[in-house]
Amino acid sequence: MTKVRVRPDEPFEKALRRFKKKCNKEGLMQRLKEVKHYEKPSERRRRKLAKAIARQAASTE
Numbered sequence: 001m002t003k004v005r006v007r008p009d010e011p012f013e014k015a016l017r018r019f020k021k022k023c024n025k026e027g028l029m030q031r032l033k034e035v036k037h038y039e040k041p042s043e044r045r046r047r048k049l050a051k052a053i054a055r056q057a058a059s060t061e
Contacts, residue, residue, distance in 0.1 A: 002026060 004019040006012065023029055039047075 002028065 002019065002022050004015055004022060006015040
């Protein structure tokens, strides 16, 4: 479970931004989207292949 402690004299908006960053880093929103909608196996393979190609292109630069 993701937790963020609000520091004294810290605006709520700043704490909310930290929470969102933490969720993105953990991949929580991506996992939620994967579970919420059904994805055909062919679409999943295509998405993973595109991600691998992008990762490979980024590493060669």
